Amino acid sequence: xxxxTQTPSHQVTQMGQEVILRCVPISNHLYFYWYRQILGQKVExxxxxxxNEISEKSEIFDDQFSVERPDGSNFTLKIRxxxxxxSAMYFCASRSGQGTLSGANVLxxxxxxxxxxx
Amino acid sequence: xxxxxxDPGPFNVPEGATVAFNCTYSNSASQSFFWYRxxxxxxxxxxxxxxxxxxxxxxxxxxxxxxxxxxxxxxxxSKLSDSATYLCxxxxxxxxxxxxxxGTTVTVRA
Numbered sequence: 001x002x003x004x005t006q007t008p009s010h011q012v013t014q015m016g017q018e019v020i021l022r023c024v025p026i027s028n029h030l031y032f033y034w035y036r037q038i039l040g041q042k043v044e045x046x047x048x049x050x051x052n053e054i055s056e057k058s059e060i061f062d063d064q065f066s067v068e069r070p071d072g073s074n075f076t077l078k079i080r081x082x083x084x085x086x087s088a089m090y091f092c093a094s095r096s097g098q099g100t101l102s103g104a105n106v107l108x109x110x111x112x113x114x115x116x117x118x
Numbered sequence: 119x120x121x122x123x124x125d126p127g128p129f130n131v132p133e134g135a136t137v138a139f140n141c142t143y144s145n146s147a148s149q150s151f152f153w154y155r156x157x158x159x160x161x162x163x164x165x166x167x168x169x170x171x172x173x174x175x176x177x178x179x180x181x182x183x184x185x186x187x188x189x190x191x192x193x194x195x196s197k198l199s200d201s202a203t204y205l206c207x208x209x210x211x212x213x214x215x216x217x218x219x220x221g222t223t224v225t226v227r228a
Contacts, residue, residue, distance in 0.1 A: 033215075035218075042220040043156075044218075045216070048214035056213065056214040056215050058215070105150040106164055106167065107162075107164075109163070110161060111161050112160075112161050
C-alpha cells in the first residue's frame with residue numbers, strides 16, 4: 001500500500017534554531033499538507049500545497065514557517081526560528097484530488113515528526 | 119462556534135457492547151465527511167468515509183444528517199482493539215483544508 005514517509009521521526013532542537021522536516025508524499029497525489037498536534041490536543045491544519053504553491057494556510061502558519069517542494073518527490077516544512085511552543089508532532093499528509101469525491105479527499109498521513117524545542 | 123465538535127468522552131465500554139457518538143459541524147457547505155482513528159502518539163488513519171445515505175463497514179456504521187449538521191459513528195460488538203481516539207473530519211467543497219474534531223476517546227475493557 002502506498003505510504004507517506006517522514007523524516008526525522010524525532011528531532012530535538014534549541015530555541016531559536018532552524019528546523020527542516022521532510023516528507024515524501026504518495027507519488028500520484030496532487031495535494032500536500034502539513035498538520036501539527038501538540039501533545040494531548042487536536043490535530044491542527046497548518047498549510048496546504050497544490051500546483052507548486054500554497055493553496056491555503058492557517059493563522060498558525062506565520063512568517064516563521066515555510067514550505068517547499070524542491071523536486072518531484074520531497075515536500076518540506078521549515079521553521080526558521082523555533083519557539084518552545086513549536087514543540088509538537090508534525091504530520092505530513094497527501095490526497096489524490098482525483099476520482100470520486102470522497103476518494104479524492106481522503107488524506108493519507110505519514111507517521112509524523114516529533115519536534116522537541118528546548 | 120467550533121468548526122467541528124465532538125464529545126471527548128471517554129466512553130468506557132465492555133467487550134461486545136455497542137457504542138455510538140456524534141460529531142457536529144458548523145458549516146452547511148461541508149461536503150466530505152470522514153471518521154479517522156488515532157492510536158496514542160500515532161498518525162490518524164482513515165476508518166471510513168461517510169456517505170449521504172449512511173454506510174457500514176463490518177461492525178462500524180456511519181450516518182450523516184445534513185439537516186441537523188452532524189455525523190455519527192456506531193461500533194457494534196466492541197473489541198479491545200477498538201480502543202482509540204476517533205476523529206471526525208470535515209471538508210468544505212471550496213476549501214483545500216480538512217478540519218478535524220478534537221476526537222472521542224473509546225476504551226473497551228475485557
